[in-house]
Amino acid sequence: MKTDPLHGRGARTNASGRYERFVREAFDDGWVGEDGAKPLETIVTPELAKTIISTNQSPDISFDQSINPYRGCEHGCIYCYARPNHAYVGLSPGIDFETKLFVKANAVELLEREFSKPSYKPKTIMLGGVTDIYQPIERDYGITRGLLEVMERWRHPVALITKSQLVIRDIDILARLAERGLAKAAISVTSLERRIARTMEPRAAAPHRRIEAIRVLAEAGVPVTVMVAPIVPAINDSEIEAILEECAKAGASAAGYVVLRLPLEIKDLFCEWLQTHFPDRSTRVMALVRQMRNGRDYDPEWGKRQKGEGPYAKLIADRFAAACRRFGLDKPRLALDHTQFRRPLEPGDQNDLFSSE
Structure with a gap:
């Protein structure tokens, strides 16, 4: 029996990106043995980033720094x-x-440096907001x-979004930040059916694991959308x-949604x-997608691309709004406190006489 080398992966092909001179297409030449090809390995490459905070001016999303x-x-x-983005x-x-990943090895150092700038606000x-911060x-x-x-050291407000239960590993930090009004989380739940979730998101946490993450975060005082x-x-x-x-029962306090988007290579x-x-x-499926996109596969116009x-x-x-009202998830977006930001004390520094610590 042949094994599927793409088992546990989302995409079915590895078509060339839009900037490549040559187009690659998979072709079965008959030389694959009875056992099939070997499963694909994940390759991780550390890289040194030049900057770490990205900014945007999109009116469609609730943050301008990520x-x-x-x-x-x-x-x-x-x-x-x-x-x-991989085409770049x-x-x-x-x-x-899914298999050739990059890690910004100097991310922590860059963030410390950014916060240290006198001009930083x-x-x-x-x-x-782009790829999952708690991927494997x-x-x-x-x-x-x-x-x-x-x-936490700088008392800086932070939000996060994930579909991984690994977020509860950091519940100690998140709970302390949330107690000061400095943290909130969003958990993505696309389906409660394991088969659909596994098919759409093959290596993400199972639905019940995400519900459990919502429960743990909420019980620790971290506001969850x-x-x-x-x-x-x-x-x-x-x-x-x-x-x-289900998410409201677990302790979520707000909710949001996005309809399927198919920009660039994602459509194929x-x-x-x-x-x-x-x-x-x-x-x-595609007929309904085009019905929501003015007859096209995708409409990138602000104000339309998300909904x-x-x-x-x-x-x-209408269904989403009604359900949010019914389950108490129609609360306004929570604003975090920006006033506590301060330079952390270095070893040997004398505490501020007026500090509450």
């Missing part, structure tokens, strides 16, 4: 909007994105925990109410995935 310690993501979510380094947004920093390689590299330790993202028509859209109810990768895993409904438009998009918005 840190992403990893490029590429082993979770392998087929819909991930970060996939096209000559790699494929397909399998390469504290604003909430989102950890993540974080267990070995610990960059995310190092960044949180810097946030549940993100139902993305909502994929005819795949997980029927679960909106069930997801929100997603369609390949659909044909492989959901051939019976692939035509309907879509048209009757189907409005139905999703």
Whole structure:
């Protein structure tokens, strides 16, 4: 029996990125043995970043500063909007994105240096937002925990988003920050059905593990938002109410959603995935996607790209809003405290006479 070398991976191909001179296509020449090809290995490359805080001016998202310690993501979510970024380094947004990862080895040092600048003004920093800060390689590299330790020393407000239960490893730091009004978290829950979750996000935490992460964070006093993202028509859209109810029971206090986005190479990768895993409904899925995108596969216009438009998009918005009201998840977005930021005391320094510590 042949083994599938792509077992546990999201993308089905490794098509060339949009900036490559030559196009690669997989071809079976008949030389693969009865046991099939070997499973793909994950290769991690440390790199020295020049800067660590990214800024944006997008009106579609709730933060304008973020840190992403990893490029590429082993979770392998087929819909991930970060996939096209791998094309900038000559790699494929397909399998390469899941198997050729980069870690910003000097991230902690750069953040300390940034906070030390006299001109720095504290604003909430989102950890993540592109690739997952708690993907499996974080267990070995610990960059995310190092960044949180810097946030705590400087009393800097921090938000994070993940779909990994590994976040509860750092509950000690997050709880202390949250007690000061300096931390909040978002957990992505796309489905409560293990089969669908495993197919869409092959190496991410199982649904019940994410619910448990919400519970642990909430019990520790960390405000938690549940993100139902993305909502994929005819795949997980029927679960909106069930997801929100379970997350509210676990202690989530707010909720948000994003409908499926298919920019650049993601469209072809997603369609390949659909044909492989959901051939019976692939035509309907794409028809509904185009209905929400004014007849196109994707509309990048601000104000539309996150939620879509048209009757189907409005139905999703109305259902989501009603469910949030029913389960008490319609609270306003929590603002973190920016006034506590200060230079940490060095060993041997004398405490401020007016400090409460």
